Amino acid sequence: MSPGTTRAWSWLHKWSSLVSTVFLLVLCLTGLPLVFHHQIGAWLGTEVVAPPMPADAPRATLEQVVAAANARFSSKTVMYVSQEPGDDAIWYVTMGETARSTTGLKQVAVDARTGRALAEPKIDGGVMGAVHAIHVELFAGLAGKLFLGFMGLLMLVAIVSGTVLYAPFMRKLRFGEVRRERSTRVKWLDRHNLLGIVTVTWALVVGATGMINTWADLVIEHWRNDQAAQLRSHDRGPASLAQPGSLDRAFANARAREPRMKIAFIAFPGTAWGSAHHYGVFMRGRTRLTERLVQPVLVDAVTGEVSSSPEPPWYMTTLLLSQPLHFGDYGGLPMQWLWAILDVITIVVMGSGLYLWLSKKGPDRPAVPAEAKAAVA
């Protein structure tokens, strides 16, 4: 690599890193507890746990589940009924002032076997809710998300340019060599190069999928509008639905349409995910790969018959598949720990990079090239 090319890559590496470092540090620090959010939730008591019962225990009907939630918040409208992947013992009933409410939502966790209300989990509340809000949007809504997405892009530029620079900096060193006998700066330069290069795949994948996730709101809204338009074409009669038919029948018919899938959530008529006349029943796959992919089944709320089940478009599939690769939640507790360790290593890479930049300045601090020459001599 010619000196000019190296200088150009160095410039790119320096500025892409400097601009984004503070924000990426915030992302790494807030991401660390989020890796363990299930465990922390259980420890704080915010995670609802259903009492153990035999797997073949009889199950409550959805009408019973909804009635149990209605008993807690009689003035609210039921919007969604959902289940977490891997736990079919609990139904979460989400309710709002109206079917279109976006704030002041309440949730009731109902035992799927007994039909009894277990708890009222706070939606996005508490310490972990705040940590999540910082990580995702810096408390700044969509603008915060898109801004962090741009920081993610700079991170990718920094990773690629850093990888290119690995060659000129490591030419005379063995892999893993850290010149500890030399100045603190040289020692940290070697560590920065080592830690950066061994974590490059992970950092690229987590950075890229994180960036994709910042567009989630826009992508989901686009899909939802697209879907709602299709649904409206099926709707007939007056715009409001006085008396929906049986929820359990609608659910049973949706399950019959996708017998190999599990339920993710049911959107009630009038919500953003349903239509005036339809339940939106969203199914998910059973494997690690497919459990994040949702397949909508649209069910006529009056007759309980399936109207259609359109394939989700490619951009939704991309978004939903990029999520596990960002969260690192598909390989059990060992994977969570590895995610945490790699997160900490990334913090060290950024911290050492910042130190290398700071220590280069100042009159009495020698820069690397002079030192390197002296060492070779």
Place this chain on the structure above:
Amino acid sequence: MKASPLWSLWAWPVVIAILAGAGLVGGLAGDGRWDWMTWVGLGVPCVASVWFGLRGRRRRARARRPRA
């Protein structure tokens, strides 16, 4: 025989990058042995970071190069 400079520079980084990539994708495929693929694939970068980062690798014994 002396290894080419390109090979000695990039062999380990490339091997580790491929292992990590296989680990990330493998875990999505399923449970059981696929999980092990993830743990090994992502464990190697972690172990290499801690091991070499803390201890550092010794300098290769070799003739000093003349001043460039």
